[in-house]
Amino acid sequence: xxxxxxxxxxxxxxxxxxxxxxxxxxxxxxxxxxxxxxxxxxxxxxxxxxxxxxxxxxxxxxxxxxxxxxxxxxxxxxxxxxxxxxxxxxxxxxxxxxxxxxxxxxxxx
Amino acid sequence: xxxxxxxxxxxxxxxxxxxxxxxxxxxxxxxxxxxxxxxxxxxxxxxxxxxxxxxxxxxxxxxxxxxxxxxxxxxxxxxxxxxxxxxxxxxxxxxxxxxxxxxxxxxxxxxxxxxxxxxxxxxxxxxxxxxxxxxxxxxxxxxxxxxxxxxxxxxxxxxxxxxxxxxxxxxxxxxxxxxxxxxxxxxxxxxxxxxxxxxxxxxxxxxxxxxxxxxxxxxxxxxxxxxxxxxxxxxxxxxxxxxxxxxxxxxxxxxxxxxxxxxxxxxxxxxxxxxxxxxxxxxxxxxxxxxxxxxxxxxxxxxxxxxxxxxxxxxxxxxxxxxxxxxxxxxxxxxxxxxxxxxxxxxxxxxxxxxxxxxxxxxxxxxxxxxxxxxxxxxxxxxxxxxxxxxxxxxxxxxxxxxxxxxxxxxxxxxxxxxxxxxxxxxxxxxxxxxxxxxxxxxxxxxxxxxxxxxxxxxxxxxxxxxxxxxxxxxxxxxxxxxxxxxxxxxxxxxxxxxxxxxxxxxxxxxxxxxxxxxxxxxxxxxxxxxxxxxxxxxxxxxxxxxxxxxxxxxxxxxxxxxxxxx
Numbered sequence: 001x002x003x004x005x006x007x008x009x010x011x012x013x014x015x016x017x018x019x020x021x022x023x024x025x026x027x028x029x030x031x032x033x034x035x036x037x038x039x040x041x042x043x044x045x046x047x048x049x050x051x052x053x054x055x056x057x058x059x060x061x062x063x064x065x066x067x068x069x070x071x072x073x074x075x076x077x078x079x080x081x082x083x084x085x086x087x088x089x090x091x092x093x094x095x096x097x098x099x100x101x102x103x104x105x106x107x108x109x
Numbered sequence: 110x111x112x113x114x115x116x117x118x119x120x121x122x123x124x125x126x127x128x129x130x131x132x133x134x135x136x137x138x139x140x141x142x143x144x145x146x147x148x149x150x151x152x153x154x155x156x157x158x159x160x161x162x163x164x165x166x167x168x169x170x171x172x173x174x175x176x177x178x179x180x181x182x183x184x185x186x187x188x189x190x191x192x193x194x195x196x197x198x199x200x201x202x203x204x205x206x207x208x209x210x211x212x213x214x215x216x217x218x219x220x221x222x223x224x225x226x227x228x229x230x231x232x233x234x235x236x237x238x239x240x241x242x243x244x245x246x247x248x249x250x251x252x253x254x255x256x257x258x259x260x261x262x263x264x265x266x267x268x269x270x271x272x273x274x275x276x277x278x279x280x281x282x283x284x285x286x287x288x289x290x291x292x293x294x295x296x297x298x299x300x301x302x303x304x305x306x307x308x309x310x311x312x313x314x315x316x317x318x319x320x321x322x323x324x325x326x327x328x329x330x331x332x333x334x335x336x337x338x339x340x341x342x343x344x345x346x347x348x349x350x351x352x353x354x355x356x357x358x359x360x361x362x363x364x365x366x367x368x369x370x371x372x373x374x375x376x377x378x379x380x381x382x383x384x385x386x387x388x389x390x391x392x393x394x395x396x397x398x399x400x401x402x403x404x405x406x407x408x409x410x411x412x413x414x415x416x417x418x419x420x421x422x423x424x425x426x427x428x429x430x431x432x433x434x435x436x437x438x439x440x441x442x443x444x445x446x447x448x449x450x451x452x453x454x455x456x457x458x459x460x461x462x463x464x465x466x467x468x469x470x471x472x473x474x475x476x477x478x479x480x481x482x483x484x485x486x487x488x489x490x491x492x493x494x495x496x497x498x499x500x501x502x503x504x505x506x507x508x509x510x511x512x513x514x515x516x517x518x519x520x521x522x523x524x525x526x527x528x529x530x531x532x533x534x535x536x537x538x539x540x541x542x543x544x545x546x547x548x549x550x551x552x553x554x555x556x557x558x559x560x561x562x563x564x565x566x567x568x569x570x571x572x573x574x575x576x577x578x579x580x581x582x583x584x585x586x587x588x589x590x591x592x593x594x595x596x597x598x599x600x601x602x603x604x605x606x607x608x609x610x611x612x613x614x615x616x617x618x619x620x621x622x623x624x625x626x627x628x629x630x631x632x633x634x635x636x637x638x639x640x641x642x643x644x645x646x647x648x649x650x651x652x653x654x655x656x657x658x659x660x661x662x663x664x665x666x667x668x669x670x671x672x673x674x675x676x
Contacts, residue, residue, distance in 0.1 A: 031625060033664075034505060064625045066665070067503040067551075074549055074595050091628040098629055099551060100570040100589035104597050 012036045013061070014043045023054045025086070029061030032069035040072045048079035055080040056108060060087035065095055073105055084108040155413035162405025166398060174394040177386070178362075184385040185364045192331055193366040193377055196338075200370060203298055204283045206231045207311045211302035214243055214309035221255030224311075231313075232258035238313035239295070246278050246301065246308035253312070261314050262289045263297050277301050277310055283371030288317070288340060288348065296340070296350065298371065323351045333383060335359060339376040342367065350375070447480045448473055451666075454480075454514055460489040464559040466673040467495070468647050470655045472620070474666050481666025482509035482550070483618045484517045490528045493559045498524065498533075499670055500552035500571070500593075501618040509548065516541070516550055516593065530554035530567035531603035534590065538569065538601075541594045549594035553616055557672055564614060567603035569593045572622065572633070575640055576606075577613040577650075582641040584633060613647060613673040615640060620667030621658060647673045 012030040019025050024047045028040060047055060055076055059065075077083045086108045088096065096105055151159070210227050217223045221243065228241040242253035242261045251270045253261060263270045266289065277284040277299045286297035299312040337352040337359055339345075346357065363380040384391035451471065459467040467487050474481065482502030490496050498520045502513045516537065523536045533554050541550075553571035557564060566574060566585055570592030573584040585606060591598025608614070622632030639657060643650045651671050658667060 033625075066623065067501065067549075067619070071503040071549055074592075077595070077597065094629045098570075098572060098589065100568065100591045100598060101595065103599060104591050104595055 012039065014040055016043055016047060019056065023056055024050070024052050025056045025058050027058040027061070031064040032062060032072075033064065033066040034068035037068040037072050040069065041075065044072060044076045044079075048076065052080060054082040054084070056084045056086050058086040059089070059092050062089065062092055065092055067099075070095065070099060070101070074101070077104055151409060151413050152416040154416050155409045158412040159405050159409035162401065162408050166401025166405060169401060170394040170398045173397050177384075177390050177393065180386050180390065181362060181381065181384065182364075185362060185379065185381055188331070188334060188385065189364040189366045189377060189379045192334070192336065192379060193368045195331075196368045196370075196375060196377060200283070202237060203313070204300065204371070206237065207283065207298060207300035207313055208302075210241070210243075210311040211300045211309060214311060215302035215304040218304060218306070219243060219245055219254055219309050224255045225257050228257045228311075228313075237315075239316050240314040242312050244274060244299075244310040244312055246274060246310055259314075261297070261312060262291045262293065262295045263312065263314070265291065273297075273299070274310055278308060280372070285340070285371045285373040288350070289314070293317075294321075318351055321349050321351050322353070322355070324353050331379075333381065333385060335380045335382055337378040339378070341373055342376055344376060344378065444477070447477075450480050450510065454510065454517070455484060455668075456486055459487050460495060462489055462493070462495055462559060464493070464675045465495060465557065466647050466675055468651050468671045470651050470669040472655050472658055472663075472667045472669070474620075475659075475661075475663050477505070477664075480507065480510035481505055482513045483620065483666045483668040484513050485616070485668045485670045486517060486521060486524075487670065487672070488521065488524050490524070490556070494528065495557045495559075495672070496524045496528060496530075496533075497555040497557060497614075497616060497670060497672060498552065499616045499618065499668060500550050501620075501668070502550045503548050505666075512548055512550065516552070520552070520554075528556055529603065530556055530565055531601040534567050534569045534593070534601045538593050542596065549592040551592045551619070555614065555616065557614065559674065559676075562608045562610065562612070562674060563605055564608050565603055565605040567601050569598075569601065570595070572617065572619050572629070574614055574616040575637060576608065577615065577640055578609045579611070580641055582637045584637065608674065610676055611674055613650065613671060615650070615654075616670045616672075617654075618666070618668045620663060620665035621654065621669060623665065647671045 012028065012032050015027040015029075017025045017027065026040070026043055026047060032040060044055075057073060057076075073083070073085075083105060084107065085092075085096065085105055088107060093107070096102060206228070210224060213227055214220070214224055224243045228238075231237045232239070232241045238258065240259040240261050241257040242264070243255040244251055244253050250267060251274050253264055263273065263286065269286070269289070273284070273286050278301055281301060284299045284301075286299075289295045289297060293316045295314045295316045297312060297314045299310045301308055301310045335353050337344075337354065337357065338350045339348045340350050341348055344358070349357070359378055359380050361380055363378055365376060365378045368375045368377055451473065455471055456469075459469060461467075469485055469487070471483070471485075482504060483500070485497070485499040488496050488498075498517075500513070500516060500520070502509045502516065519540045520533065520537055523533050527533045527536065531554075534552060537552060549570070551571035552569045553566065553574060554568075555564060555566045555574065564576075564585070566587060568587070568589045570589060573586065573589075576583055576585055585604070587604035588599070588602040590601040617636075619629075622629060622636050624632050636654070639654060640650060643653050651669055654669060
């Protein structure tokens with residue numbers, strides 16, 4: 001539930017690119033929470049509709065992620081067989097670790 | 110019978126319209142006036158604007174009128190003086206021939222031939238005089254000795270002639286007769302000269318115009334004026350010499366001037382034919398009036414519209430206020446409903462086991478009307494063991510709440526068959542596999558054994574529990590499995606730890622430690638420090654942790670369960 005007062009709405013920037021190897025990359029920056037997780041979800045849906053073998057979430061600019069954001073990342077793993085996280089900050093890395101998702105959402109080797 | 114019937118009918122026909130009228134009177138104000146032009150009433154400010162505009166217009170119009178009148182009066186004064194000067198300038202053209210002829214008569218002892226020869230050029234139609242004559246003075250009966258032109262009217266009025274020449278004899282100035290009444294009313298002038306033996310008077314006459322009416326010529330400098338010329342000072346009709354008017358007396362604005370003429374004078378009265386200062390200044394008060402009334406009307410209309418807009422805005426503000434109040438009330442109601450639902454989805458009471466103290470808190474998000482997905486349960490497995498389940502379904506709202514409810518009841522069902530936390534989580538994971546990928550749930554399961562002071566925990570992506578022991582706090586460390594609803598995780602691992610006597614276990618959901626812009630580790634460390642600093646009563650501890658959270662603008666629901674070994 002977003003704050004009704006709207007005084008603390010999270011700002012997120014989502015950018016979809018393709019890296020030199022032809023792997024789709026979704027770049028997520030800012031703060032990802034329940035108020036804007038849907039915009040990431042639509043970005044993921046448009047990428048997974050192409051049925052890629054692999055998908056990378058570039059999280060280098062992401063400062064905060066709540067469980068709604070994690071739910072979107074997990075949702076991507078049900079559509080794409082290999083999902084990697086690229087450059088997550090320590091904060092994000094710990095969220096993934098503590099949620100027991102290190103195996104489901106591995107960091108790009 | 111007929112009379113009675115008729116009376117009844119009459120009385121009834123009186124009542125019906127009366128009742129109808131009453132009803133209509135009651136209904137009209139309630140239904141509100143229809144917006145029609147007939148009912149339009151200008152607002153008070155509009156009426157004020159109109160009347161102020163009207164007052165200003167009136168004042169301006171009167172000022173313009175006063176200015177116009179003053180200007181006209183001044184101009185008329187100037188014009189009458191000018192006309193008087195023109196009139197004065199005609200005196201020499203009369204006086205000079207008469208004076209010269211008088212001197213000639215005195216020098217020639219009244220020679221009629223000389224007189225006629227001298228005066229002939231001055232006499233005739235459209236010359237100075239209509240008649241000129243030479244009168245020897247001092248005769249018992251005055252009579253002309255020579256005449257040029259028409260016979261003098263004065264010669265037929267002996268009484269008047271005698272009086273006139275008696276007066277004329279006295280001073281050597283131009284003398285003017287009174288108006289001479291005859292078939293052709295005339296005016297006479299005389300100039301006298303004294304010879305050695307006797308005096309002579311040269312007398313000339315001019316006829317007054319027919320009916321005394323004479324218009325000034327159209328191209329004259331004075332064609333914009335009406336005038337009346339009287340002989341002498343009086344303005345009596347009998348003294349009228351000539352006028353441009355058809356009817357006397359002159360009406361309206363006028364000015365007069367006395368013009369000396371010989372031993373007498375003329376009284377000149379003039380009035381304007383139109384506006385001397387120009388038509389524009391004459392019309393100016395009217396122009397101001399028309400323009401001012403239009404401006405006042407426009408101002409009134411504008412003011413009325415502004416007033417209407419303002420009323421509308423005020424009405425709108427009132428409506429918005431009311432809507433906002435309703436909104437606030439609805440929000441409060443819905444938040445109340447959500448919290449009541451949340452409470453209904455949480456256990457009514459916690460089990461009582463010998464040697465264990467159990468307490469729990471649920472802290473809703475600081476704002477919002479959604480039901481959260483956090484839950485907890487503590488069930489007694491048997492007399493000396495309890496199973497703690499605490500979980501958090503991602504997201505909020507009805508779907509999270511229903512998912513949470515189904516997970517909670519599934520967990521309760523499995524807890525009745527299974528006391529191994531890892532096995533319970535595995536069953537729970539199986540229960541939701543194939544379900545929606547849109548959500549997941551983190552669940553912590555712990556088996557608490559009272560007597561052996563043992564704790565066995567397994568976690569499906571859930572934050573670790575905190576273990577407190579006499580001022581020392583640490584998180585229980587073990588391998589965390591993937592959340593419930595996420596495929597591809599490792600099999601759930603559980604870990605059993607020995608706990609010291611009187612230790613306290615605190616399990617919670619991430620709302621307690623998750624802060625924007627802060628790592629989860631920092632949040633966990635903050636919680637650990639806060640818990641370690643607390644006196645070891647369970648209620649005090651939970652109250653402190655819940656209170657710390659409530660003082661923040663936390664955006665997530667939070668569940669908090671504490672279990673304390675009593676021995």
